[in-house]
Every structure is written in structure tokens, then in C-alpha cells.
Amino acid sequence: MPIGPTARDGTTATGGGLDRRRAAMVAVVVLLCGLTLALGYLNKARCAGEPFDEQGRSLVFDMHKDSDVCYSDIQLLWLGRNINEHTFPYVSGSITDDGALVGGAVEYPVLSGLLMWLGAIGAHTDADFLLHTALLLVPFALLTAWMLARLSGKAALLWAIGSPLVLYAFHNWELPVVCTAVAAVYVMAALPRLSLRTRGMLAAVLLGLGFCLKLYPGIFVLPLLAFVATGGDERDGDGRGTGTDVRGALLTAAAAIGTVVLVNLPFAVSGYEGWRASITFQQLRxxxxxxxxxxxxxxxxxxxxxxxxxxxxxxxxxxxxxxxxxxxxxxxxxxxxxxxxxxxxxxxxxxxxxxxxxxxxxxxVHSPQYTLWLVPFLVLLRxxxxxxxxxxxxxxxxxxxxxxxxxxxxxxxxxxxxxxxxxxxxxxxxxxxxxxxxxxxxAQLRGFRAPPQTLATPGRDDPVPVPVA
Incomplete structure (x- = not known):
């Protein structure tokens, strides 16, 4: 499946002026995304800074986090999860009978907990923690902008300059998980030289990593399996489908499950109570x-x-x-x-x-920052x-x-x-x-050239895709 904007005649822009314009457009999207991220950080940083209490909490945080709408979970969780004490997550943690997390346990899957710990390295205040975490998260947002621009053209501006990125980029640890979900789509669409089975397995690994960050990408594995099992969108010379690939679907499922097991196993073995506490916390919410x-x-x-x-x-x-x-x-x-x-x-x-x-x-639970999960699909689909x-x-x-x-x-x-x-x-x-x-x-996909079989005939439900210049 080709990526990027298509010419008016339905062909993909692969060179010449259109290709240069597309490259420039991608660069502009990424640049604007960087500027939006700066605004997002400045918005949250209004609640961080001197004076600090003895635990490194900005006194302005509790006074203004709601009235000035500069609250962030990142800054809040500087205290209460042993982050300020630089405790490695999960391995020594647990959850109390009344549902409180103690000893380094956090309420998120293990890769998010690891990012929280990394963001706290060298931090002595919640302001430091917010800044370090922002610097850690920025590359994921920029990579997401680049992939979306490559896939869907100027529609990626919705991600790059939309209000959700200002409000939520540094509200919680959403940017890495969104990046993994978009990367799975990118692998399937932008690496046509690899076989469908190989791309499916790579995408499944990415979705498995996303599951280890915030769970929700795991739900995309099932439709991915159906896509691989039914032969995807690959076509042979005479336009017929390549046939089913049940073995490929099983390998794709194994890649997703194996990734989740390999990532979680070290934490579960070294500190089962702390690892299990994150699951229990969400169940009790x-x-x-x-x-x-x-x-x-x-x-x-x-x-x-x-x-x-x-x-x-x-x-x-x-x-x-x-x-x-x-x-x-x-x-x-x-x-x-x-x-x-x-x-x-x-x-x-x-x-x-x-x-x-x-x-x-x-x-x-429908936390405000979950909007970042949805935005890439609003970009990708018409x-x-x-x-x-x-x-x-x-x-x-x-x-x-x-x-x-x-x-x-x-x-x-x-x-x-x-x-x-x-x-x-x-x-x-x-x-x-x-x-x-x-x-x-x-819906059809923005910026994708639809294969012949997806073009609807009169009376069908699916619309004919409109090429994007």
C-alpha cells in the first residue's frame, strides 16, 4: 500500500515536484508539532517552580492547578509513588487493603512505570521531574507527527497543532503509547517490500509494547490478525487476492503475546506484589x-x-x-x-x-488525555x-x-x-x-491509494476514495 498524498489521477507522488512538496509538508508538520509541544509544556509549567516544600513540591501547584488549569498527573505523582525517592518501580511495591499504592508500585503498566522512573533521574523537585519527563516524551510526539504526515498528508496538522496536544502532551504519559499505535499502522502501510506476514509480526510487536505502556493498543491486535489472515491488501499480477494466511495470523498473535510476556516477566518475577498492584489498582477504581x-x-x-x-x-x-x-x-x-x-x-x-x-x-474511566489516543484515527480516516x-x-x-x-x-x-x-x-x-x-x-484512509477491490460500485455502502493532491 503506497503512502502519502496521491496525484489527481490516483497515482502516488513518488518523485519530482510533488515529492519535494510532500517532504516540505512533512517537515512543516514536524516543526509545528515541536512548537505546539513547547506551548504544551509552558502551559503545565505554570504550576511548577519555586518556592518548594521539603519534598520538592511546588507550593503553587496545589494553589493553582485547578483554577489556572495547569494540573498534570506528572507533577502530581512526584509524590505518593516513591518517584521523588528514585525507587525503581514495582519490584518492592504493593497495594494496601484500602487500595493505596506503596513502596514503588504505580498504577500503570510496566513500561510507563519505567518511563516515570527515568524521568525522575537527576530530579529533586516536581518542576525538574516535569521538565525531564517532557524532554523524554517529546521525541515520541515528533515521531508520531512525522509518521502521520507521511501517511495522511496535511491532515496530520490535526495532531501537530490541535488543542489536544497543548492540553495533554504533558498531562500524563500518553505520547509513547500513541506513538506505538501509529507506528504499527506505519509499518503495515509504509514497508511494502516486506511480506505481509513480516509486517504483521512487526506491527504486533509494536502493539504489544503499547499494551505494556497503557493497554489500549492491545485491542488492535484482533483486527490486525483478521487483516493478516485474509491476505491484507496485497494483490498478485492478475488482481486477485493472495489468499488466506492463517499461519501468518497465528505468528502475528504469537509476536504480540510474546512481546507482552517478555516485557512483563522480569517485573513479575522480581516483584510480583508490586507488579500485580498496578492491575489491582485499576480493578478497584x-x-x-x-x-x-x-x-x-x-x-x-x-x-x-x-x-x-x-x-x-x-x-x-x-x-x-x-x-x-x-x-x-x-x-x-x-x-x-x-x-x-x-x-x-x-x-x-x-x-x-x-x-x-x-x-x-x-x-x-474517560480521562481527558485519552483524546490523544483518538486523534491519529481522525487523521488517518476520512x-x-x-x-x-x-x-x-x-x-x-x-x-x-x-x-x-x-x-x-x-x-x-x-x-x-x-x-x-x-x-x-x-x-x-x-x-x-x-x-x-x-x-x-x-471510511476510507486519507492519503492512501485504495486497491481496486476497495472501490465501491454504485449502490454499495463504501464510498469511492477521493485522491489527495
């Missing part, structure tokens, strides 16, 4: 006012306010959330398979995007820009409004307006995630 989910702002309103009602609500969420997520995954795979029977190509990127929408919609703009508006309502809402609660000010802003963000995102779920499964 509840759908509350901090999770920004439809469960709290929707289903919770049907229950009373006493302890028994709260327990009943959490029990209902613990059943309904995973059940609906699995149902969304199954529906995405089924609709993707229907598209495969019509087009001859299983749309693994589109199905992955739809599965992510189902996860974001129904998971009990969905209406008006809906993308609407989603960004709803996202800003959450990314800004939720912290102002917390400030109103803590300060005793009227919180009615900010509560409405938060609800607008929660329900706006929810409605648009449903829309994107449907649209992704019908």
Missing part, C-alpha cells in the same frame, strides 16, 4: 466524579445518595461496562467482516478505530471535519471545564455553570463517539 464517564453523569443519577446506593451503582457499572465494551468490539469486528466480504480487504485500521470508540464510550471540530470543542469543555469545576467545588464558589460545561463535554463526546464508531467503519 470506581466510576466517580473524577472519571468523566457517562456512567457517573448518566447512570449514577438514577441511584440515591446513601452508601448502599453507591455500592449498587458501582456493582452495576462493574458488570455493564465490560459487557458493553465487549459487545462494541464484537460489533466492530462483525461490521468490518461484512465490509471485507464486499471489498476483499479487511479494514483493520477502521475496525481498530471503532473499537477504540467503544472502549472510550463505555469504560468506567471523517467529516465538522464532526472533528465539534469533538475538539467538547474535549476542550472537559479539558478546561472539569478543573474549573473542581476549583468551584473546593473554593465554595457557584459550580452550576462549570457543571453544565462538564456535562456538555461528557455528552458531546459520547454522542460523537457513537457517530465516529459508525463513520470509521465506512
Amino acid at each position: 470506581e466510576a466517580d466524579i473524577t472519571t468523566n464517564s457517562v456512567w457517573y453523569w448518566g447512570l449514577r443519577q438514577l441511584y440515591g445518595s446513601d452508601k448502599r446506593d453507591e455500592q449498587a451503582f458501582q456493582h452495576a457499572v462493574s458488570i455493564a461496562s465490560p459487557a458493553l465494551i465487549i459487545a462494541a468490539f464484537a460489533l466492530a469486528m462483525w461490521l468490518g467482516w461484512r465490509r471485507y466480504t464486499r471489498s476483499g480487504v479487511f479494514p483493520w485500521i477502521a475496525v481498530s478505530a471503532a473499537m477504540l470508540c467503544g472502549f472510550l464510550l463505555f469504560h468506567k 471523517v467529516p471535519w465538522t464532526l472533528i471540530g465539534a469533538y475538539l470543542v467538547a474535549d476542550v469543555a472537559i479539558g478546561v471545564g472539569v478543573f474549573r469545576y473542581f476549583y468551584s467545588i473546593g473554593s465554595g464558589e457557584s459550580m452550576e455553570t462549570m457543571e453544565r460545561v462538564v456535562q456538555f463535554g461528557v455528552w458531546g463526546r459520547a454522542v460523537l463517539l457513537v457517530a465516529f464508531f459508525v463513520l470509521f467503519l465506512r
